[in-house]
Amino acid sequence: MRALTWHGKHDVRVDTVDDPEILNPRDAIIKITSTAICGSDLHLYDGYIPTMQAGDILGHEFMGEVVETGPKSTLIKGQRVVVPFTIACGSCFHCTKHQYSACDNGLPADNQDIAQAAYGQPMSGLFGYSHMTGGYAGGQAEYVRVPFSDVGPIVIPNGIEDDKVLFLSDILPTGWMAAENAQIEPGDTVAVWGCGPVGLFAVQSAFLMGAERVIAIDHFPHRLELARKFGAETINFEESKTYDALMEMTGGIGPDACIDSVGLEAHGFFADNVWDQIKVSTFTGTDRTHSIRQAILACRKGGRVSMPAVYGGFADKFPLGAFMEKGLTLKTGQTHVQHYMPALLNAIMEEKIDTTFLISHRMPLEQAAEGYKLFHDKQNEVTKIVLKPGMDLAQAA
Incomplete structure (x- = not known):
């Protein structure tokens, strides 16, 4: 064959x-x-x-x-x-x-x-x-x-x-489980990093589960347009600073739930991501984890983080202090x-x-x-x- x-x-x-x-x-x-x-x-x-x-x-x-x-x-x-x-x-x-x-x-x-x-x-x-x-x-x-x-x-x-x-x-069950793991409640604001297939299904699923607002984050215009067709607000991270935009859009509180649909090959010219890329290219690291770091920092205190994205190995610069001090919950898995x-x-x-x-x-x-x-x-x-x-x-x- x-x-x-x-x-x-x-x-x-x-x-x-x-x-x-x-x-x-x-x-x-x-x-x-x-x-x-x-x-x-x-x-x-x-x-x-x-x-x-x-x-x-x-x-x-x-x-x-x-x-x-x-x-x-x-x-x-x-x-x-x-x-x-x-x-x-x-x-x-x-x-x-x-x-x-x-x-x-x-x-x-x-x-x-x-x-x-x-x-x-x-x-x-x-x-x-x-x-x-x-x-x-x-x-x-x-x-x-x-x-x-x-x-x-x-x-x-x-x-x-x-x-x-x-x-x-x-990808459809993955997007659905991502939204389910975010424990969405009626009226929630949900931020989704990545408008690839899983991210777009997570956007669709979040609305079906009762989210009032979904904010989709990417840098590809066509993918952001697809997210808007489902009713999402969007952030192009090449045009706006994601954290600042999310704070402005949520009155300084942050999203109730954040979904990382990007994974180990995060894009973007950010200091942490550039350093991750150097470590990957020199075989001293495995994953570029900018998106999950950003989700943790942007999520509101007491909020939920869902990570359907694929990661393969060990990560450094993980904001463990922010994760603990903010009282966040993380759910992930295949x-x-x-x-x-x-x-x-x-x-x-x-x-x-x-x-x-x-x-x-x-x-x-x-x-x-x-x-x-x-x-x-x-x-x-x-x-x-x-x-x-x-x-x-x-x-x-």
Whole structure:
């Protein structure tokens, strides 16, 4: 089959690789009909996530048709399914609490030591996202093996096109959980750092949860315009000082809740961010954490900070004193996708949530490498690229 493979920083290629096979009784094989490039895939593209190996198949946002099942799978051949990016068993201590991204059995035994050493305990497995998260082949391919297929995938009713439901795999539940973790109360003012896909879904989710005002922060004009379409006020951090603008907009109090949707590759010519960039480029640091620092400093006393953004290692210059003295609460974590999928699917079917606005480009799988470069280099114009195996070049848009 054809699949997008990683070969190093800024080097991804569509190669011919072995077809996936059923390895465990609960497996299923999915023929991919749609798969997307995620903003967090760019962290792999930029070489920030450790334990990648040459030839690894990328991709964790995908859906498709069931073509083969193991004897203990509950899926049926021919069903259309969206697959969550987290791989979870459904029956361990954490899964029974619906904390699927903390599953004890999502990682193969050979990979658990890597995560144990890095983070103290292993997390769930993730598709296409390094050997620290299981070394699983991803879904930017023609076919993919789905472990624990009796727990993860959600069956999509006939008549609903892929574009409406594809983002149930990751970014829609992630944006929703980000807003939920912010513990939004009616009348709240919520600030969202980053108007990428997760940030835009967090904006939409915050309003649905009762926020009175949402303030979206970015520097890409098109993304800020998308946030305004949902009713958000906006700050372009290249034109205004974010902290000062937030204080002015909230009467000096600060937002009730702050959501960091930026992560370890924060942009902007700020003193702390420049120093972070120097440390990353000289291999003396891992993450550029300007946005979470800024969220903590801007949040009102007694407020809540939600961090759906991806961070990979250790951070310095963390404003721990401000965090403690202000009495803030921080909630974070990979998304418990399986927990949120059913309710969000219903919301899509009832037209309470729009997802298709996000898609800016559709490309054949064969052009995936070009898609990565385009997304990396043109983030104002590109909001989401959906890859379609088998798409004719003439159909791309």
